[in-house]
Amino acid sequence: MEMQFAYLGAAIGAGMIVIGAGLGIGKLAAAAAAGIARQPEAAASITGAVNLPLFLLEGVAIIGEVVALLIALK
Numbered sequence: 001m002e003m004q005f006a007y008l009g010a011a012i013g014a015g016m017i018v019i020g021a022g023l024g025i026g027k028l029a030a031a032a033a034a035g036i037a038r039q040p041e042a043a044a045s046i047t048g049a050v051n052l053p054l055f056l057l058e059g060v061a062i063i064g065e066v067v068a069l070l071i072a073l074k
Helices: 002-038 040-072
Strands: none
16 A cells, blocks of 8 residues: 555656646746847857756756656665
């Protein structure tokens, strides 16, 4: 019975991680697109400034997924 709750918790956690990462990446992309639309000459600078937070956000999502899998497989 306890393992079922671990699987359920891991599934809910993984779903929340994916939703949160998707929302964060969407906000970053929307802000970058709006900035580039306002100032097309600054596209390279805006893209460079968006890449680091984007990679960090994806890294956090991957770490969260690994933790959820470790909980499910303990």
